Amino acid sequence: xxxxxxxxxxxxxxxxxxxxxxxxxxxxxxxxxxxxxxxxxxxxxxxxxxxxxxxxxxxxxxxxxxxxxxxxxxxxxxxxxxxxxxxxxxxxxxxxxxxxxxxxxxxxxxxxxxxxxxxxxxxxxxxxxxxxxxxxxxxxxxxxxxxx
Numbered sequence: 001x002x003x004x005x006x007x008x009x010x011x012x013x014x015x016x017x018x019x020x021x022x023x024x025x026x027x028x029x030x031x032x033x034x035x036x037x038x039x040x041x042x043x044x045x046x047x048x049x050x051x052x053x054x055x056x057x058x059x060x061x062x063x064x065x066x067x068x069x070x071x072x073x074x075x076x077x078x079x080x081x082x083x084x085x086x087x088x089x090x091x092x093x094x095x096x097x098x099x100x101x102x103x104x105x106x107x108x109x110x111x112x113x114x115x116x117x118x119x120x121x122x123x124x125x126x127x128x129x130x131x132x133x134x135x136x137x138x139x140x141x142x143x144x145x146x147x148x
Contacts, residue, residue, distance in 0.1 A: 031098050031100070031105060035098075035133070036097075036098040038133055039098050039105070039107050039123075039125050039133050040095050040098070040107060042061050042125075042133050042134070042135065043061075043095070043107055043109060043123050043135065044095070045057070045061060046058050046061040046135060047087060047090070047093060047109075049061075050080065050087060050088050050089075051089075055073040055074070055076060055077040055080075056073045058073070058076070058080070059072075059073040059076045061134060061135050062076065062134060062135055063126045063128075063134040063135060063136040064128075064134075065126070065136055065137075066134075066135065066136060066137065084138065084140065085113055085114055085115075086111045086112075086113035086114075086117075086119040086121065086140055087109075087111065087121055087138065087140075089113075089114045090111040090112060090113060090114075091111075091112040091113070091114065091116065092111065092112040093109065093110070093111055094109070094110040094111075095107070095109055095110075096108030096109060096110055096120075098125075101122070104124050104125075104136075105124070105125040105126075105127070105133075106122050106123065106124055106125065107122075107123040107125060108120060108121070108122055108123075109121040109122075109123060110143060111143075117142070117143075118142070118143035118145065118146050119140050119141070119142065119143055120140070120141050120142075120143045120144070121138050121139070121140050122138065122139045122140075122141070123135055123137075123138050124136045124137040124138070124139070
């Protein structure tokens with residue numbers, strides 16, 4: 001076999017290998033419809049718990065990382081009331097889509113905060129070893145639109 005054929009065959013095999021790895025990695029980050037529904041349910045349950053001032057329940061949806069940062073439901077309550085008014089007392093809520101952003105499963109939630117400002121909440125979700133999804137953080141930003 002000539003050197004040109006070996007290089008050509010190896011480059012085709014290398015391309016195929018990279019294509020398969022890309023497909024495999026891409027699919028490993030895919031979210032199923034059931035997972036998306038579960039993620040939306042978890043966030044919705046936490047938002048309902050905030051509405052009811054049930055911080056024990058709201059705290060139960062936090063990931064272990066969040067629980068290390070906010071060591072009790074009371075500490076968690078103070079953080080939410082102090083810095084997350086849009087999720088603590090929203091005037092309106094609309095669930096968006098679940099996306100993979102920089103390798104992190106993220107649910108976009110569109111809110112109107114108590115002052116009437118439109119806010120996007122990016123909920124970073126973390127799948128636990130037992131398969132359960134928990135909230136690993138929430139980043140608020142001014143919404144790009146004044147509609148939800």
